[in-house]
Amino acid sequence: MFVEEHNHILATPRKCHLLPSHRKIDESQIGLIDKMSQSSIRTNLMMKYFSEESQGSQNVGFIELDARNYMRTRRKIEFSVGDSQWLLDYMNSMQIKNPHFFYVIQLNVDGKLTSIFWSDARCRMDYSYFGDVVCLDPTYGINKYGMPFIPIVGVNHHLQTILFGCALVLDETEYLFIWVLENWLQAMKGCHPKVILTDQDSAITGAIAQVLPRTIHRYCLWHSFQNAKRNLSKLFKRGSKFGKDLSYCARFLETIEDFEIKWNELLAKYDLKENDWMLRMYRKRQQWVPVYSRDFFCAYMSTTQRSESINKFFKWFLSKIMMLMDFVQGVEKALIKSQEKEIETDFKMNNVHPYLMLHMPIEEEASKLYTPAMFTKFQEELLGSLCYRCEKIEDNEGIAIYKYWILERDVKLVKICFASSLLVSCTCYKFEFTRLLCRHILKVFIVANVDNIPSEYKLKCWTRDAKYGKVFDENDQRIEEDCQAHLTLRYSSLSHKASKIATKGSCSIEVYKVVMH
Known part of the structure; x- marks a missing residue:
């Protein structure tokens, strides 16, 4: 039986099954496992032995994962006292540095x-x-x-x-x-x-x-x-x-x-x-x-x-x-x-302009919208679109259907549905899978003289400003990555205000007494 603790507050006890209830290692097997583990025999060799003795792995009664779990538990039912105390001290120190550091520990009885x-x-x-x-x-x-x-x-x-x-x-x-x-x-x-x-x-x-x-x-x-x-x-x-x-x-x-x-x-x-x-x-x-x-x-x-x-x-x-x-x-x-590494990548992103290969308006827009890593992938799709041909095969009530193929190659056609409202879908599903426009859609945009990425396809997760915006915890308190930096700013601000108060408060005995009070 185990209990859980978060910030040293005990939760309701919950039972922990060290082995799945439908698989059980019997007493004779336990003795052999203990002897083999002490002899440093690998678990897979141990399982091979039990399989041969039982005339088939289906007759062993447990699987290799069960044996590994059992040996771990026999080898270590709990951390040593010194390691446990060090770990608790370490987690507490991390939480003191930043109150939004989250940890939960599990204790036995x-x-x-x-x-x-x-x-x-x-x-x-x-x-x-x-x-x-x-x-x-x-x-x-x-x-x-x-x-x-x-x-x-x-x-x-x-x-x-x-x-x-x-x-x-x-x-x-x-x-x-x-x-x-x-x-x-x-x-x-x-x-x-x-x-x-x-x-x-x-x-x-x-x-x-x-x-x-x-x-x-x-x-x-x-x-x-x-x-x-x-x-x-x-x-x-x-x-x-x-x-x-x-x-x-x-x-x-x-x-x-x-x-x-x-x-x-x-x-x-x-x-x-x-x-x-x-x-x-x-x-x-x-x-x-x-x-x-x-x-x-x-x-x-x-x-x-x-x-x-x-x-x-x-x-x-x-x-x-x-x-x-x-x-x-x-x-x-x-x-x-x-x-x-992320800070270094951000610095390069903000100070090095991506190289434009085609100098197309949609390429230039993408270079400003996406991070360099994602712009490279966008550029690959845009360049790839130039190797294909595209032809409108149907136009019905503002929705056009295009077929798309590679010159001199026997490939299946990809159908692209393109609405007048710039809503588009492709049977390759690349946008749904990666959140990046595929070469088939980009080819249709070129044919239809669409020079900008429609707003519906400018998803934030791959953009330069993906991490803009405040994040709040369960108590509606803003989560700050570096509380020490904000502490320094607060100290500096308060020191500046205190200096002004000290200057005014020292002008006369009466004002000094009021400020001191």
Whole structure:
């Protein structure tokens, strides 16, 4: 049983299931696991042993994640007293520096710390600007305790990875993922993201279904391919083209119909029609194949790049062999480095004018509207539009339909509906997916002599002023990223006023007595 604490106020006790209720490790297995873990035998080798002894993995009674969770719990039921006190002191000091630093700790019945979530003022502010799409990736651990580190990240208007909060938890159970998500939502004023990306872990999936029922849950494509390599390792051997074929099928097809055809061809080519893992992946295809998510915003986070960016975000600051205090301070250093990088990018944005390749009015407008990173992507689409031809095939009651094709290439036509009110849609769904106009629409704008981006398509998230505007907490108090800077300004202002009062108050004994009173 555990209790939760925020700023040293105990909440209602809640039971924590260290193992899912439908899977149980029996006493004889516990003894073997303890002996094997003491001998430093890897978990996957241990599971192989149990599978052979039980004549099949289906007869073991638990999965590898359960064994890892059990060993973590046996190795570390709670932080050491010294580490717990250091962590509490550190979190309190951060909150003294900035009252909008948010943290929640979880205690067991003996009052010992077991899990912690925290999010500083900058994370909370960034979420208010860029919190539509988030990624949760429990890929880090601490060697001494073996605890999962769970960063919750997003992407800003410079396409840089940013942190929205993070946690160190006892193990990877559904209960603790629920605990993390609930406290993260509390820090973010209960604002649910529109899309969340995770790996395919069932514990995370169950937690999201309970805490974020209105959020679209997608599987990270990078994790999906890592799972494929583990479950179909024989097909990824040197010389095999299976990896390329799977990647093409999942990532580069533009319609659902094309995916269905290529998927069936893939199954037939590699004799996978009866493969259990491929059947499960097909049933979950709407959660990991990009073509099924074209019609909602994913902020360029469905590809492998975002998971790689998370690794780069922490690469130079975190290590699995770190002690607790070094690990937590490493997270803070990574945040500071991220802030410095964003400040440097902002400086370049405000002092270097982007290079115009075509000198078209719409290109010049985009250079002033978007950040350099997003303007580069806009420019790629604009240049790409010049390689295509566009022809109006229908005009009915103010709505024109265009077809669009590449010269001397056999490609499918893309239909663009263009209304006289400058409302436009394209069957490629690039704008819906990225919030950036596609080359097909830009081609129609060129043909129709539209020189400016319509206001409906100037979405704030990619613009230079994406972070303009005040952010308030749950008590309607303004969240400030650097309270110390504002304290200095207030001190300076008060000192200036006090100096004037002192000057006037010293003019006579009577006035002096009044001022002193």
